[in-house]
Amino acid sequence: MMIGIIGAGAVGKSLGMYFNGVDQSVSGYYSKTMAHTIYAAEKINAIAYDSLKDLILNSDLIIIAVNDDAIEVVVRDLSNASESLSRKYILHTSGVHTSEVLAPLRSKGAKILSVHPLQSFADPDEAQKSIPSTYFSIEGDLDEKMMNWLNNHKIKYFKIDKENKVKYHLAAVAVSNYLVATLDFGTKQFESLGYTKEFALKALWPLVEGTINNVRQFGTVKAMTGPIVRGDLKTIDNHLSVLSGLERELYSKLGEYTVEIALEKGLDKEIAKGISTRLKEENHG
Numbered sequence: 343m344m345i346g347i348i349g350a351g352a353v354g355k356s357l358g359m360y361f362n363g364v365d366q367s368v369s370g371y372y373s374k375t376m377a378h379t380i381y382a383a384e385k386i387n388a389i390a391y392d393s394l395k396d397l398i399l400n401s402d403l404i405i406i407a408v409n410d411d412a413i414e415v416v417v418r419d420l421s422n423a424s425e426s427l428s429r430k431y432i433l434h435t436s437g438v439h440t441s442e443v444l445a446p447l448r449s450k451g452a453k454i455l456s457v458h459p460l461q462s463f464a465d466p467d468e469a470q471k472s473i474p475s476t477y478f479s480i481e482g483d484l485d486e487k488m489m490n491w492l493n494n495h496k497i498k499y500f501k502i503d504k505e506n507k508v509k510y511h512l513a514a515v516a517v518s519n520y521l522v523a524t525l526d527f528g529t530k531q532f533e534s535l536g537y538t539k540e541f542a543l544k545a546l547w548p549l550v551e552g553t554i555n556n557v558r559q560f561g562t563v564k565a566m567t568g569p570i571v572r573g574d575l576k577t578i579d580n581h582l583s584v585l586s587g588l589e590r591e592l593y594s595k596l597g598e599y600t601v602e603i604a605l606e607k608g609l610d611k612e613i614a615k616g617i618s619t620r621l622k623e624e625n626h627g
């Protein structure tokens with residue numbers, strides 16, 4: 343199947359480079375800004391479309407990789423640009439939207455899907471390399487032809503129900519975006535001591551990697567270490583004494599959540615209650 347990609351952003355470029363690398367099957371790009379369309383298309387020797395009509399004509403599979411809020415606009419534009427979309431597959435890559443946002447295109451004969459990569463696409467050149475190890479969640483008109491295509495392109499996928507997508511997406515945000523936020527919180531403490539951003543990340547990195555590896559090997563409960571699991575209330579008090587504002591609230595809220603994990607790991611209930619009460623005082627005045 344020839345692929346047309348709408349959206350020359352992080353995901354569009356990464357998928358384009360990956361699929362083109364597999365079997366040179368990307369016909370071209372269409373995006374809002376022509377300079378971005380040309381940049382993405384030139385990178386893989388594909389066509390920079392200036393009209394959706396041409397992209398539709400040359401593509402059996404259309405990937406909509408635009409920001410979530412623009413999907414409806416693109417659906418309207420695709421609908422206006424085509425008489426019939428029969429035998430076309432059209433998918434979007436949003437984590438939170440279901441395939442239903444593409445319903446107007448199904449009424450023109452297209453098979454519609456939402457296909458979301460559980461991956462963070464910060465840099466397309468790097469991200470494309472991680473695609474074969476990435477899991478994609480899929481929902482919509484997943485037929486045998488599409489399953490064969492996914493398998494032939496070494497895409498690992500699992501099915502998800504429409505009604506579960508919001509919670510599913512929230513999980514992805516928690517382990518990706520909030521992990522980044524936590525790393526930022528930690529490295530900022532180092533920076534406030536006069537170390538550079540670069541050194542902070544370098545010095546903390548083995549700890550980050552060790553922790554992630556422990557989670558992978560032993561699961562979250564066994565991997566949890568530190569003052570809360572040990573029941574060291576004085577250490578927690580010391581930490582709170584050098585924090586203020588949002589950082590103090592964040593430390594306390596994450597601490598409250600950590601107490602639940604510590605209980606699962608066997609922390610004494612009375613000690614856990616003492617720590618929880620102290621942390622809750624922080625959050626609720």
Ligand SMILES: NC(=O)c1ccc[n+]([C@@H]2O[C@H](COP(=O)([O-])OP(=O)(O)OC[C@H]3O[C@@H](n4cnc5c(N)ncnc54)[C@H](OP(=O)(O)O)[C@@H]3O)[C@@H](O)[C@H]2O)c1
Pocket residue numbers: 348349350351352353354372373374375376378379407408409410412415416435436437438458459460461462463464
């Ligand atoms: N980034 C991630 O880590 C990630 C991971 C999984 C899923 N996703 C999903 O993938 C989708 C794309 O995300 P992204 O991070 O690649 O976004 P992005 O980097 O912001 O790129 C969005 C692209 O959409 C184009 N666009 C916007 N409105 C358009 C329109 N009306 N017609 C044509 N093109 C339009 C933009 O055009 P111009 O650049 O040409 O102006 C831009 O290139 C989103 O649904 C997102 O939720 C993202």
